[in-house]
Amino acid sequence: MISDVLKTVFLAIGIGFIVELLNQWLDTPFLHDFFKNNLVTILVALLAINATTMGIVLTKIRDIMDKSNDSQLFDATRKHMLISIKEQITLIILSIVILSIKSSSVITSTENLPLLLNASICAIFTYALMILYDTAKSVLVIVDFNHKHD
Numbered sequence: 001m002i003s004d005v006l007k008t009v010f011l012a013i014g015i016g017f018i019v020e021l022l023n024q025w026l027d028t029p030f031l032h033d034f035f036k037n038n039l040v041t042i043l044v045a046l047l048a049i050n051a052t053t054m055g056i057v058l059t060k061i062r063d064i065m066d067k068s069n070d071s072q073l074f075d076a077t078r079k080h081m082l083i084s085i086k087e088q089i090t091l092i093i094l095s096i097v098i099l100s101i102k103s104s105s106v107i108t109s110t111e112n113l114p115l116l117l118n119a120s121i122c123a124i125f126t127y128a129l130m131i132l133y134d135t136a137k138s139v140l141v142i143v144d145f146n147h148k149h150d
Helices: 002-026 030-068 075-102 105-109 113-149
Strands: none
Touching: 002 030, 002 113, 030 075, 030 113, 075 113, 105 113
């Protein structure tokens, strides 16, 4: 589980830096303004969507477990879902902290620190989208599981 989280973190950081470098090369304030005004709201909305989706998935998992009489059938799945919620809450907190300190005169006057913070914000958004993708995949896995075993 930890290795999956680390892979996702490093992939999101890599994508975040690429997006930020591209944003600087294009010399556009759009992405920074967009994240400044919307990132926390988007992250909270994604958390709500994912939590609702997980509730639906867990209901279906409970049905499958009841039919199979195996209460440990989806233990790993439940652990991953809990980790996902913790990741999303962490992303919300990190985005609030980074967006709060990003405009500080100490930060803006330190060479390369704005680049690091902007890339981190892009990475947070990327990470949140990756979690959304994983949650959407879980619905498909449950649907496929249901078709195979009913």
